[in-house]
Amino acid sequence: MAMNQPDNFDIQERQKSIRTKGRQSQPINCQADSIAGCVSQRACVYCGARVVLNPVTDAVHLVHGPIGCASYTWDIRGSLSSGSDLFRYSFSTDLREEDIIFGGERKLTRCIDELAERYHPQVMLVYSTCIVGVIGDDLEAICRKASLQHGIKVIPVQSSGFSGNKSDGYRVACEVLLRMIATPEDVPRQAHHLNYLGDFNLAGEAWIIRGYLQEMGIHVNVAFTGDSSYETLRTAPTASLNIIQCAGSMGYMAKRMQEIYGIPFLNISFLGLEDTVESLRRISAFFGDPLIASRTEALIQREMAIYGPTIQNYRRRLQGKKAAIFVGGGFKAISLIKQFRELGMEVVMVGTQTGQPEEYDTIHQLVSDGTVVLDDANPSELERFMLEQGADLLVGGVKERPLAFKLGRAFIDHNHERKHPLSGFTGAANFAREVEETVCSPVWKYLDK
Ligand code: SF4
Numbered sequence: 510m511a512m513n514q515p516d517n518f519d520i521q522e523r524q525k526s527i528r529t530k531g532r533q534s535q536p537i538n539c540q541a542d543s544i545a546g547c548v549s550q551r552a553c554v555y556c557g558a559r560v561v562l563n564p565v566t567d568a569v570h571l572v573h574g575p576i577g578c579a580s581y582t583w584d585i586r587g588s589l590s591s592g593s594d595l596f597r598y599s600f601s602t603d604l605r606e607e608d609i610i611f612g613g614e615r616k617l618t619r620c621i622d623e624l625a626e627r628y629h630p631q632v633m634l635v636y637s638t639c640i641v642g643v644i645g646d647d648l649e650a651i652c653r654k655a656s657l658q659h660g661i662k663v664i665p666v667q668s669s670g671f672s673g674n675k676s677d678g679y680r681v682a683c684e685v686l687l688r689m690i691a692t693p694e695d696v697p698r699q700a701h702h703l704n705y706l707g708d709f710n711l712a713g714e715a716w717i718i719r720g721y722l723q724e725m726g727i728h729v730n731v732a733f734t735g736d737s738s739y740e741t742l743r744t745a746p747t748a749s750l751n752i753i754q755c756a757g758s759m760g761y762m763a764k765r766m767q768e769i770y771g772i773p774f775l776n777i778s779f780l781g782l783e784d785t786v787e788s789l790r791r792i793s794a795f796f797g798d799p800l801i802a803s804r805t806e807a808l809i810q811r812e813m814a815i816y817g818p819t820i821q822n823y824r825r826r827l828q829g830k831k832a833a834i835f836v837g838g839g840f841k842a843i844s845l846i847k848q849f850r851e852l853g854m855e856v857v858m859v860g861t862q863t864g865q866p867e868e869y870d871t872i873h874q875l876v877s878d879g880t881v882v883l884d885d886a887n888p889s890e891l892e893r894f895m896l897e898q899g900a901d902l903l904v905g906g907v908k909e910r911p912l913a914f915k916l917g918r919a920f921i922d923h924n925h926e927r928k929h930p931l932s933g934f935t936g937a938a939n940f941a942r943e944v945e946e947t948v949c950s951p952v953w954k955y956l957d958k
Pocket of ligand 1: 554556639640
């Protein structure tokens with residue numbers, strides 16, 4: 510018998526997490542657990558931890574759990590390495606029914622031993638998954654013993670999927686990184702050295718930004734975690750500044766590094782021309798060095814002369830088109846709103862998986878009346894608001910792609926799977942070209958919307 514399914518928007522608890530600017534004035538409900546009965550687009554704790562730690566290039570990433578959790582294998586993710594390729598594997602203990610009944614500790618120990626002997630890594634990260642949290646394998650004790658036996662860092666990542674949401678996974682990853690960079694004594698600070706937090710070197714994005722900073726006379730100790738290694742991560746405490754691209758995943762890390770090492774931090778963004786220019790100037794101002802300031806202005810002038818007219822060309826084709834955004838963090842959503850504004854496009858729907866209250870305040874200020882803002886959305890809501898708001902394009906990740914295409918809408922991948930850079934001046938031009946190609950594709954006229 511067919512049943513009448515309620516629309517997800519009819520689930521009363523969800524209404525607090527959906528706001529239309531100009532119609533509802535109460536702050537949006539965010540940073541809360543997902544509502545039972547909704548299929549959240551949000552990822553699990555393990556996924557949050559893995560996404561942050563995976564680009565540590567010379568680490569063995571060992572997933573203690575069923576094989577399905579170990580899906581980050583060879584090149585599904587777009588992080589690039591200038592050194593080791595070890596991170597591109599995804600090792601798993603492949604827990605089966607028998608292990609669940611009798612415990613997986615012996616199997617885990619055997620896996621660690623085998624990997625240590627075969628690959629001789631300096632660091633091994635052992636991820637806990639849902640079932641490991643349920644059966645209670647003692648990862649901490651096993652890793653401690655293995656560290657002593659093999660003379661390497663074997664660090665547990667306590668990321669059982671059910672123990673929270675993706676944001677909790679970010680925090681778990683930051684705790685692991687803090688363990689990796691810990692120094693027994695105070696280290697001297699190096700002038701004009703910084704760490705670049707929240708860039709995962711997708712398609713070489715961290716290399717683009719490193720190039721700009723080098724030209725300004727600033728050295729990047731390490732990016733967290735794009736193209737990082739155990740050795741480069743351990744140079745982090747000597748930096749004079751932390752800059753943060755992805756505040757959702759790395760805001761906690763920056764705050765802890767300020768407490769422990771006294772390193773101040775700046776939230777920046779290299780998405781879009783406007784934010785890139787502003788971020789470079791803010792970094793330059795922090796160091797207060799006239800030579801850095803003059804190099805920064807020369808760089809901005811040169812790049813804007815190249816990419817400013819390119820963006821204007823795309824703007825002529827895109828003016829008046831409508832965009833919907835659903836991404837992981839609030840900071841990226843804010844930059845994307847500005848980037849669509851640069852392209853003359855109106856943002857009609859914007860949502861995030863893990864946005865924070867102050868980020869939603871900024872989003873609220875940036876968007877026009879009538880824009881729908883939603884936290885921790887589900888597919889039903891995304892489809893509904895894309896249609897109601899008349900979006901021509903959705904920008905999101907791999908889980909959102911089929912939603913857009915099924916509705917006959919253009920789509921842009923802005924997640925870790927992509928293979929082309931969207932950061933900096935060159936990334937802004939790539940983004941504009943991709944938006945134009947998908948929104949203006951002739952294919953849409955053959956669809957019956
Ligand atoms: S929710 Fe649990 S089972 Fe699913 S991927 Fe995350 S850790 Fe694995």
